[in-house]
Amino acid sequence: MTSKENSPQRTISLPALVREKISQYSxxxxxxxxxxRLAGVSAILIIALIFFFLLREGxxxxxDVPLRQLFGGRWYPIEELYGFWPLIVGSFLVTVGAVVISVxxxxxxxxxxxxxxxxxxxxxxxPLIEVLAGIPSIVLGFLGWVVLAPLIxxxxxxxxxxxxxxxxxxxxxxxxxxISITEDALYAVPKEYRDGSLALGATQWxxxxxxxxxAARSGIVVAIxxxxxxxxxxxxxxxxxxxxxxxxxxLGLGAFFQPVRTMTATIAAEMGEVASGSLHYSVLFGIGIVxxxxxxxxxSLASRLVGGNGRRRRRGQL
Amino acid sequence: MKRQQTQKMAVALITAVAAIVIIPIFLVIAFIVLxxxxxxxxxxxxxxxxxxxxxxxxxxxLLGTVYLTLGTAIAAMPIGIxxxxxxxxxxxxxxxxxxxxLAIVNLAGIPSIVYGLFGLGAFVLFLxxxxxxxxxxxxxxxxxxxxxxxxxxxxxxxxxQEFRVVxxxxxxxxxxxxxxxxxPHAVPGIITGVILGLGRAAGETAPILFTVAAFYLPNLPxxxxxxxxxxxxxxxxxxxxxxxxxxxxxxxxxxxxxxxVLSLTLIATIIxxxxxxxxxx
Numbered sequence: 001m002t003s004k005e006n007s008p009q010r011t012i013s014l015p016a017l018v019r020e021k022i023s024q025y026s027x028x029x030x031x032x033x034x035x036x037r038l039a040g041v042s043a044i045l046i047i048a049l050i051f052f053f054l055l056r057e058g059x060x061x062x063x064d065v066p067l068r069q070l071f072g073g074r075w076y077p078i079e080e081l082y083g084f085w086p087l088i089v090g091s092f093l094v095t096v097g098a099v100v101i102s103v104x105x106x107x108x109x110x111x112x113x114x115x116x117x118x119x120x121x122x123x124x125x126x127p128l129i130e131v132l133a134g135i136p137s138i139v140l141g142f143l144g145w146v147v148l149a150p151l152i153x154x155x156x157x158x159x160x161x162x163x164x165x166x167x168x169x170x171x172x173x174x175x176x177x178x179i180s181i182t183e184d185a186l187y188a189v190p191k192e193y194r195d196g197s198l199a200l201g202a203t204q205w206x207x208x209x210x211x212x213x214x215a216a217r218s219g220i221v222v223a224i225x226x227x228x229x230x231x232x233x234x235x236x237x238x239x240x241x242x243x244x245x246x247x248x249x250x251l252g253l254g255a256f257f258q259p260v261r262t263m264t265a266t267i268a269a270e271m272g273e274v275a276s277g278s279l280h281y282s283v284l285f286g287i288g289i290v291x292x293x294x295x296x297x298x299x300s301l302a303s304r305l306v307g308g309n310g311r312r313r314r315r316g317q318l
Numbered sequence: 319m320k321r322q323q324t325q326k327m328a329v330a331l332i333t334a335v336a337a338i339v340i341i342p343i344f345l346v347i348a349f350i351v352l353x354x355x356x357x358x359x360x361x362x363x364x365x366x367x368x369x370x371x372x373x374x375x376x377x378x379x380l381l382g383t384v385y386l387t388l389g390t391a392i393a394a395m396p397i398g399i400x401x402x403x404x405x406x407x408x409x410x411x412x413x414x415x416x417x418x419x420l421a422i423v424n425l426a427g428i429p430s431i432v433y434g435l436f437g438l439g440a441f442v443l444f445l446x447x448x449x450x451x452x453x454x455x456x457x458x459x460x461x462x463x464x465x466x467x468x469x470x471x472x473x474x475x476x477x478x479q480e481f482r483v484v485x486x487x488x489x490x491x492x493x494x495x496x497x498x499x500x501x502p503h504a505v506p507g508i509i510t511g512v513i514l515g516l517g518r519a520a521g522e523t524a525p526i527l528f529t530v531a532a533f534y535l536p537n538l539p540x541x542x543x544x545x546x547x548x549x550x551x552x553x554x555x556x557x558x559x560x561x562x563x564x565x566x567x568x569x570x571x572x573x574x575x576x577x578x579v580l581s582l583t584l585i586a587t588i589i590x591x592x593x594x595x596x597x598x599x
Contacts, residue, residue: 112333130587134579134580146565172342209328233428271528
């Protein structure tokens with residue numbers, strides 16, 4: 001009975017308290033919510049700023065160096081010859097090598113993790129692959145430099161510091177990306193597809209090869225593209241193991257076993273020695289612009305292929 | 319039964335490939351641990367390099383990396399968590415949100431050396447911070463942002479919708495709901511994301527090459543406007559730029575860097591799994 005008597009008092013005091021709270025919060029809230037909105041669009045601002053500053057420092061490269069020279073085959077900064085071609089070829093060779101090695105390895109490992117491995121193995125192997133993703137590139141580059149390169153030289157190459165050495169290291173660096181995205185794609189294939197296929201008498205392998213992989217193909221394409229993006233942008237490991245020779249190797253398979261120099265390695269190796277504002281400085285930023293545009297293209301295309309579906313699906317699960 | 323044979327062969331092949339991928343991970347870690355362990359000592363961690371870096375320890379580089387990692391956290395957390403709150407709680411599925419997501423994907427894809435160029439152009443030269451801890455931390459912070467945003471957003475979205483509905487129905491405002499009902503439950507997930515991002519930042523070399531890293535400094539940095547040595551760059555220097563460097567010191571440095579980075583990853587993983595286990599919804 002006492003509680004009933006008390007209740008009118010409460011209904012009077014509560015709204016007052018709430019009103020006080022609200023007025024106290026309203027301006028704070030306005031500030032905070034606007035800050036959050038600002039943080040929300042920050043990613044767009046940052047991308048724009050990065051591109052702006054690359055252009056600001058690097059556009060001179062495209063204006064002051066004759067285009068024929070810029071895309072020519074000679075990179076001799078000492079003689080003021082800035083041809084991107086050897087660097088582009090270097091990046092291309094190393095990346096292609098890395099993709100050829102890492103894509104089959106990555107896809108099959110993802111299939112193993114997603115379709116074949118018992119769950120206790122999955123519990124161990126998945127964190128292990130995260131560990132691989134976590135190993136700093138400089139550590140892998142160091143191992144490539146002191147262990148892998150001498151090994152390759154002993155196999156008969158004139159030097160161990162080749163495009164192929166870089167590709168091997170890059171392949172392992174791209175693997176975690178390829179594996180985890182492929183695995184997501186496999187996971188997104190409805191279980192009914194597999195059940196239906198198995199019920200029709202197909203073997204597990206036939207199901208994987210004919211049903212699961214085709215159903216997951218857009219995700220797999222994205223995995224490969226992001227793997228390429230990862231490989232193209234890698235710097236330190238490549239700087240250490242590819243031999244740093246800025247020349248266009250003779251075409252053919254032998255090209256992989258010659259020293260090359262990538263776009264990224266060139267920036268890292270030479271930026272420390274140039275005067276800011278010089279033409280050489282601008283040209284190095286110009287390489288940065290090329291790298292930015294390549295990775296921007298790859299990532300935009302990849303996220304278009306995913307089409308927001310991945311996100312929405314993940315959200316839908318929650 | 320040809321297809322049964324194909325099945326067996328395919329499974330064998332796939333298993334073999336998985337082994338080819340996974341065994342080298344063990345080998346890499348085991349190799350560095352075995353070779354580096356002999357160099358490891360208390361002096362190695364607490365003494366500066368001596369005799370043209372061939373003797374002594376790695377203390378200034380180690381400390382520099384700790385500073386940079388803290389600076390990265392300070393730079394990346396406010397924007398990263400703010401953006402995550404925006405995406406999880408405020409953004410509707412419209413054009414702007416799609417552009418934001420596209421921008422985040424692209425931020426994650428920009429090569430680290432390009433971040434280094436940006437840091438040089440924007441922080442070192444334009445804002446005139448010079449080659450400094452401040453410029454390096456800001457550069458690394460921006461690079462870490464995508465990891466922080468996406469993991470924090472995931473953590474916030476995992477808080478059940480009912481929590482928000484109940485809070486709002488009791489008269490709380492949107493921000494009160496986020497602040498008192500949503501974020502407390504998302505904190506462990508957010509911390510996981512931040513630590514994961516820091517683990518990556520701590521091991522990066524390319525972004526700090528032109529923004530902060532010093533080849534060799536006899537003194538420790540005194541303010542955020544000073545240069546500092548950093549562990550990843552130190553490893554690069556002693557393995558490629560200094561002739562006659564004892565291998566054990568190189569392996570020792572690689573081991574310390576690896577342990578530092580992997581322990582951050584490990585801490586993040588432990589927080590994540592323990593929280594998942596304790597979650598009550």
